[in-house]
Amino acid sequence: MHTALLDAARDARLAPSILNTKPWRWETVGAALELHADPARRLPHLDPHGQLMTLSCGAALHHARLALAAAGYEPVVERRPDADHPTLLARIGLGEERPAGRECLETYRCLPLRRTDRRPFPPSARVPDATLTRLRAAAQAERAHLYVLAREDVAYLRYAAQGAHTLGAHDAEIAAELERWAGAARPAPLRDAGSGAEYLVVATDADGPDDWLRAGEATSAVWLTATACRLGASPLSEVVEVPGARALIRSLLHPPREPQLVLRVGMAAPN
Numbered sequence: 001m002h003t004a005l006l007d008a009a010r011d012a013r014l015a016p017s018i019l020n021t022k023p024w025r026w027e028t029v030g031a032a033l034e035l036h037a038d039p040a041r042r043l044p045h046l047d048p049h050g051q052l053m054t055l056s057c058g059a060a061l062h063h064a065r066l067a068l069a070a071a072g073y074e075p076v077v078e079r080r081p082d083a084d085h086p087t088l089l090a091r092i093g094l095g096e097e098r099p100a101g102r103e104c105l106e107t108y109r110c111l112p113l114r115r116t117d118r119r120p121f122p123p124s125a126r127v128p129d130a131t132l133t134r135l136r137a138a139a140q141a142e143r144a145h146l147y148v149l150a151r152e153d154v155a156y157l158r159y160a161a162q163g164a165h166t167l168g169a170h171d172a173e174i175a176a177e178l179e180r181w182a183g184a185a186r187p188a189p190l191r192d193a194g195s196g197a198e199y200l201v202v203a204t205d206a207d208g209p210d211d212w213l214r215a216g217e218a219t220s221a222v223w224l225t226a227t228a229c230r231l232g233a234s235p236l237s238e239v240v241e242v243p244g245a246r247a248l249i250r251s252l253l254h255p256p257r258e259p260q261l262v263l264r265v266g267m268a269a270p271n
């Protein structure tokens with residue numbers, strides 16, 4: 001096995017995941033690296049269909065692809081290559097040697113710097129339009145879409161998030177999963193009304209396992225680009241876990257697409 005592939009699997013450990021479950025497993029098969037979802041680390045109540053598990057695996061896949069590209073190799077990826085093995089999400093091989101570009105190296109350097117930043121963002125500092133354009137391009141390069149919610153629509157997002165949060169907080173089985181994986185209940189969402197936060201929706205054309213994997217790759221690409229632009233970011237997944245809340249978010253997207261994850265971004269306070 002080529003060391004670049006092993007290094008890529010190691011770098012992928014830095015990827016974000018739902019409740020930090022890291023629900024993936026790497027296997028080496030011949031000259032290739034295989035990414036498997038690990039159903040033992042799925043959250044059966046919070047994530048009954050494995051959408052957030054697959055999305056988290058997609059983030060790990062993007063991290064591994066980026067690591068290979070930064071090491072000077074073209075990643076050759078087959079996504080969900082075997083219909084008989086749905087937990088096999090990707091097979092990665094090494095393509096041609098190719099020097100990494102400046103942007104690739106800049107994004108790669110953000111792998112250990114990226115983290116979930118749940119702090120409020122200062123109202124005085126708004127995210128520049130040029131940065132939002134760069135984030136949209138990062139999602140598009142992963143064949144996904146990124147919507148920036150209009151100010152007036154954030155009230156609907158807050159309504160959806162609060163409803164979803166209340167439902168989850170009253171569900172004993174979800175509470176048990178949160179206790180097991182996070183050791184605590186989730187904080188109430190969207191506490192930073194009136195702040196400089198922007199709310200982004202990662203969306204796809206359809207809503208199946210291929211789309212969830214792609215949404216994870218796009219989330220990783222957008223989040224690392226945000227880190228490179230010195231933005232803080234934190235996801236909000238309660239609004240996609242609860243069907244009613246998700247339908248409300250879907251109604252905010254023009255043209256309509258399938259919402260997969262909401263990312264809150266803002267100008268990060270210095271650490």
Ligand SMILES: Cc1cc2nc3c(=O)[nH]c(=O)nc-3n(C[C@H](O)[C@H](O)[C@H](O)COP(=O)(O)O)c2cc1C
Nearest residue numbers: 016017018019020052055056115116235236237238
């Ligand atoms: C699919 C997905 C959903 C997430 N949902 C939430 C969420 O609803 N609220 C939250 O505060 N963090 C959420 N996170 C962030 C994770 O908790 C975080 O990535 C994980 O704990 C690892 O921490 P790090 O991002 O700082 O490396 C989510 C992450 C992923 C990938």
